[in-house]
Amino acid sequence: MSRVESSGTQAQDDPRRDWERWHERRVETAASPYGPLSLSGTHWLADHPDGRIDGVPGRWKDDGAEVVLTAAEQDGMSVDGQPFAGEVRLGADRGPIPGSRVSVGERRLVVLSREGQWAVRDFDPGSAARRAFAGVEAGPYDPAWVLRGRFVPYGENRTLQVENADGRSRGLGLAGEVVFFAHDGAEHSLHVAVEDDGSLWAVFADADSGRSSYRFRFLRPGAPDAEGAVTVDFNRALLPPCAFADHFICPFPPPGNTLPFAVPAGELNMLVK
Incomplete structure (x- = not known):
């Protein structure tokens, strides 16, 4: 194998470099013309x-379905x-x-529908938030935050009412828990949903949320294996969309999803000029 080939293989297998590419893609997505920074309004x-919606042309009427x-x-x-x-049904x-x-x-x-309620979202590439965006602050990659966990499904899915970022409460569907051991040597868990592709999704906060990091974040572990084993990588903790624009309706962490320790890994805050 040539030195070039060996170097390329090493780069592909380097989790730090893989995380750096992931972080770069995240920043590019946030800054894109129709990324989360472009959302300038959610109108119920x-x-x-x-x-009639201020600043939005046309007349929009809820006709049930x-x-x-x-x-x-x-x-x-x-x-x-x-x-x-003219008139069109959407x-x-x-x-x-x-x-x-x-x-x-x-x-x-x-056009957006949530729990039987209709809304119109206005995505504007010229939004003030997009113009002011200066990047995403993230903790340095730390392999100590890549933890082994296991997925424990509930007997049946649950729906909890949780407050959302817009001040309203909505149902949050949950399918089980991810159990893992953290830095303190103790066992911890997060309630998670299961996505259509089998991957997991958690809304969580930690002991420093709202201070050194945003008030809550998302975590998206991959699909567990046949025995329920799953990797819990806090280096890939995500800022929720509402960290980029106030007009998103992100759910807050459900009871039990606030960790008793700080997580300085992953995305921490949005940076502005």
């Missing part, structure tokens, strides 16, 4: 019974990439933000 239609958008030519709106005037947008059905210039107006 129940708060706008006349269908769908949203009805009515627009005039002077509103400057497009639907499915074509100039639009379901929830579930794909990438750039591909959402409704746009106004570079802005994307995304």
Whole structure:
């Protein structure tokens, strides 16, 4: 094997370099035109019974199973990439933000549904938050924060009502716990959800949340193996979307998901100019 080939293989197997690439991708995603920094508003239609939303053209009405958008030519709106005037029925947008059905210039107006309530989200690449973004503060990679854990499923899934970042309470679906040993040698656990691909997702806080790091973070371990073994890598703790823009509705940690020790690894805070 040549030196170049050996070096490349070593780089691929270097967890520190792999984490650095992950962190770089995270910063690039946050700064992208339709990343989380571009969200300039989440407008619940129940708060706008006349269908008019300040700063958002058109009239938006909750029609139960769908949203009805009515627009005039002077509103400057497009639907499915074509100039639009008239009335159209819309379901929830579930794909990438750039591909959402409704746009106004570079802005994307995304239809959202949560627990039977409809909203319109306004993603604007020219948002003040995106212009002020200066990066993501993260702790240095530390292999000591890569912990072995095991997934213990509940007998049946649970839904807990937890407060969200917008001050409202909503259901948070949970499927089990991840149990692991931390630096203090004690056993700890986090309640987690199971994603469609089998990977896990936790909302957690720690002893320093709200001080040296954001008030809570996300953790996304991979899918457990057949015996339930899973890697819990706090180096990849994530800032939630609401750390980048106030208009997200991230859930707060459920009871039991505040760790009694500080976690100085992973993403800590958003940096601004």
